[in-house]
Amino acid sequence: MLWLAHHRVLVGVTFVAVLVADVASKQWILSLLGWGEFIDVVPRVRLVLVLNTGVSFGMAADWAVPPWVLGGFACVVGVGLLLWATQHAQLWQAVGLALIAGGAWGNGLDRFFYGAVVDFLDVELWNGYHWPAFNVADSAITCGAVLYLVRELWFGERAQSKL
16 A cells, blocks of 8 residues: 555645646746747747637637636546546556646636636747647646556556457
8 A cells, every 4th residue: 555655645746746837837927928029949949928718729719618617627627637646556647647637727727817828838840830839737738648648558458468
């Protein structure tokens, strides 16, 4: 049972680290940039200030859903993922779930405080095409999902049984 205690501590630390990094980075960008301003960081990467009222990649921005509904949903999902992660037998899947939960809470809190998600990283892919602006929470959600899926698909019980 000692492994389970360490497992839960790692899940909690991961969740808090993502949430703190996300909130701090958004506070920093809000104090640094005004609307329409940007800072070139390296070629093809810049800091911008964007409020995203939609969901993933700005989709459904014109829906008439109050921000507190989306924010509340994100936080409830985050709690569910944390509960699942602390009961999950596989450590790396649990860390992936904690990354997703921390990102969900970071973006969910934005909806409560700002009415939208604060995005600030802008990456040009090619010929002026830009990936939708994103933030630390979005990055954590993506990394968590990849970590979870890699662990499940390549090292999970079903994957092992096919070898």
